[in-house]
Amino acid sequence: MDAFKLLTRSTKLKTSSNNPAGNQSSTLPSTGKASNPQLFRNQAVLDDVNQGRKRKRGDGGSSVREYEGRNGVEEVDDASVDFFSSGNTSAGTVQKGNKKKDEDKEDSGNEDGEENGDGEGDMDDIQCRTILNSHKIKVSDLRDFEEIHPHVNTVQTEEPKRKKKKKEKKSQPQPEETQLSKKEQKKARRLFPRPLGSFKELRSRYKISRRLAENIAEQGFTVPTEVQLGSLPLLLGEETIGQKTTEGNSNGQPDLLVVAPTGSGKTLAFLIPVINNIVKWHHEGTEERGIFSIVIAPTKELAGQIVNEGRKLVAGSGVKITMMKKGMRVVEHDQNGDADVMDERSDKSESESDSEEEGKKNRSKAPVTKSDILVTTPLMLVNALSANRTKSMATLPLVRNLVLDEADVLLDPLFREQTLDIWRSCVHPNLRVSLWSATMGSNIEDLTKSTIKERNDTSGITKSNPLYRLVVGLKDSAIPNINHKLIYAGSEQGKLLGLRQLLHPTAGPSTDVRLRPPFLIFTQTIPRAVALHSELRYDIPPEAGGSSRIAVLHSDLSDSQRSEIMKGFRKGEIWILVTTDLLARGVDFRGINGVVNYDIPNSAAVYVHRVGRTGRAGREGGIAVTYYTKEDIPYVKSIANIIDVSEKARGKTGDKSVQKWLLDALPDLKKRDKKELKKHGVKARQSTVKNAKDEEQHRKTRISTKSGYERRMENKKKGAISASKARKTRQMEDDGEGSDSSWGGLDD
Structure with a gap:
């Protein structure tokens, strides 16, 4: 028997949330694998199951009761009613059992099975329920309820039918009541x-x-x-x-x-x-x-x-x-x-038929x-x-x-x-x-x-x-082990300035957001991703690798280009990757320190998937930064709600990213507007320009550090240069027309 294991089996070590600045790197996702890949578990409940104890109704502090949450009625333990809890349950809530029985279990138990509250032996109903609820x-x-329980309806309807027969003489027949409630x-x-x-x-x-x-x-x-x-x-x-x-x-x-x-x-x-x-x-x-x-x-x-x-x-x-x-x-x-295809092309020329026949043979x-x-x-x-x-x-x-x-x-x-x-x-x-x-x-x-x-x-x-x-966990919610930051930037220039402060945290005013590479930057459209990459490509100093550390990835690139960029990002040669929602789902980059939503997502589901690129496999320390401007205010509430639920699940009680007054002040989005946002994104940032009004709005939301005056001066300069070239071209053409087209040779 391992005495150290016996003494520490109900003790869960935890690191302080207020790490000093010098030890901040130890909490970053890029430091390595998480010691425990599980997001939700109650160690006290699992210890009880591992030691052979059954949590019965009525036992102090360990009764099982129903909890009505977002996903309906669930049976959870009183000690862990809070969803997505960190699992740091006091050792005092663990019931005392027979010491001899505990020692026998400790000697014969499987280490991996013990840690998850589960051994090789059979489990009864209560143990399975307890473990599933704790996780x-x-x-x-x-399936249809009648298909799952075919005999429930007949048993439940016998007595109501007998009662109805007595009342049929006095009142009109009423529709049959539902035997079981939704709950x-x-x-x-x-x-x-x-x-x-x-x-x-x-x-x-x-x-x-x-x-x-x-x-x-x-x-x-x-x-x-x-x-x-x-x-x-x-x-x-x-x-x-x-x-x-x-x-x-x-x-x-x-x-x-x-x-x-x-x-x-x-x-x-x-x-x-x-x-x-x-x-x-x-x-x-x-x-x-x-x-x-x-x-x-x-x-x-x-x-x-x-x-x-x-x-x-x-x-x-x-x-x-x-x-x-x-x-x-x-x-x-x-x-x-194949015969149908031959009939369809019977009217074509012989050369076209021969070429298609050859191509078909190559494919076959x-x-x-x-x-x-x-x-x-x-x-x-x-x-x-x-x-x-x-x-x-x-x-x-x-x-x-x-x-x-x-x-x-x-x-x-x-x-x-x-x-x-x-x-x-x-x-x-x-x-x-x-x-x-x-x-x-x-x-x-x-x-x-x-x-x-x-x-x-x-x-x-x-x-x-x-x-x-x-x-x-909770359906359609963000994982609780990452930090969310919702930042109002005012305008496109404000977002670009805020992003540069993330790249150079010491150059700008002091902020509590510290985002270290590698990280992802998401934009709404491909042109915006290309424009943002052009703005940021020289922000990394040459000593650190320069423009080779920043890349852009989107669906307009060839398969080989996309493969090379992905390979470079996984190897660590690329630190910052600007992309669209192409990488928002499923792709696993181990060690991503954060995600930046330069443009707000098209839906709450897209936000969940975007920020899920960090905090993989239970790693702590990931950061999700979301910028929004004046044009984004009507679309922010759904994202703010997800952040609020995630912070509550994390147990954050101090300075939250989303305050209650902000949730109350943000407008609700109509169903029609939600569909439009999901299809096309924020209208001001759509790549298509239909009229002069859209063109003016597009100019305001373009990604650029240049002011309107600088752009006008550049346009005037470009216009003057092109006009000068046109004049020279016309002058050369006029001179050529005025001279003789044939050469008369040299004079004697």
Whole structure:
């Protein structure tokens, strides 16, 4: 028995929030990995579960009661009612137990399992509920209530029907009352899967591939984050307390919607089950080889990151993961489609037909990919499935896992049709779908349910798969381990001045914001990103690397340029990266010290994703700075509300970034204006200019340090130079016309 471990098991060391200036670097995200990747946990509750104690109702200080928050009714512990609490619970709240029993548990317990309040043994209902609630994990069944509990309605309606028969003689028949209230239905939908205590349990309990378990250990993963703790048991076929996930499900896996904070490890959570399933199918002796799983991401940068992480996990397992590229063939197209194409071009010239025939032959020479996992963007896969412009898309009969990363964007109007086309092309009867994001509205849930129902009706499937939703923390909220700063800059010149003060904190007036490279700067449009990069490229002194330390990244750049910039930023050669919302989602830069919203985000969800580029995996010290001007005031309130909720969850009681008077003074935005803002951003900063009024507004909001007088003088100078050149050109033309065009030779 380790005496030191026994003495310190209920003691949680914490660093002082008021670090001296000299030790400030130790709290920066770039200093290294976080010691604990979990954002929410109550150590006192986990210690009780680890020591075999059951928290019963009525026990002093440890009763379980219902808490009605933003996400509905949840069962939480009285000691941790505050969501997103730091977990620093007093050791005095831990109940005293049998010392002999505690020592036996200490000697035989698993270290990783103990730290998460979970060992290799079986857990009962109360223990599972306690651990999930302490980590702010909520699992619900989204199917129709009659499908989940088919016998509840008959039991509940017998007595009311008998009462109605007596009253029918005196009064008219009334509509049947609801048997369960919404609150009771939410409670009945709750599920409590056995949580994952440590990554070692993946091999010992869930029997995943030995090689996959070794790859996970080699990457240094020991303690699962909240989203991994709750989702991996579901995706690996774990039974839930109160309801079996295997009911009506051939392989023990449900369809799943996951809402978890940014940087919480969602990529690892969906890759492990996908890879493990493919290894099982290979071992079953399946002769067919092809695409078994598809992962869809909204950007190439995120898709490349998923492939890089996947290759680390599939090393030596025989599973192949590939990123979709131009010209890649994923299916064999039938001959009917080719015949249609030949008929369409029958009126063309022979040369055009020959060239197209040659191009078609070259494309057909490329073999169909045999990759097990295909990671792609929506449009690229849709183009590959509808090659030769056939009327109908090709199908993917082998795909059994479809993963939508950043699902709220993929099912947004921008990508919705493309994503749904891919979804419908996966025709395997045992297809499992999982949707992952840090923000997911109710419209996404409704669209998912309707798409699954439509697919089942088309395929003739009578018994649908379970559809679960897993929420970590508060839904659609920013992580609590970063500091938010909302700064009023007045005008575009004020924002540029404030940004330069972040780059040179000693040159300007004293401020409490200290942002060290590396960090990201987000703008609304591509032209604004290019203009801001031009303004800042010489702000870094030559001794520190000069203009090579600042770069701009946007979708107008070529794939090779985007790849080189991303590589330089990850290596640390680039310190400051100016970008658009291209990098707002999913991309993981370890050690980012902060995020600057030079232009306010188009929505609250975009703000959550932007600031989530820092504070990854539970790291402390990240800063999110947001500037707003007079034109932005109507659009600030939704962002201010998110900052206020995040600071309350963090337990910040001193000088807050958003005061109550500011929240009360900011105007509410109408629903129509929210839609317009989400589509086009702030009108004053739109790149399109339609009339003279827009042109004048565009001039006021351009990114430049020059005054209007300086710009007018420069324009006059440019006009004078161009006019002088034009006069010289005309004079040369006149002189040429006046002289003889032929040469008479030399005189004798």
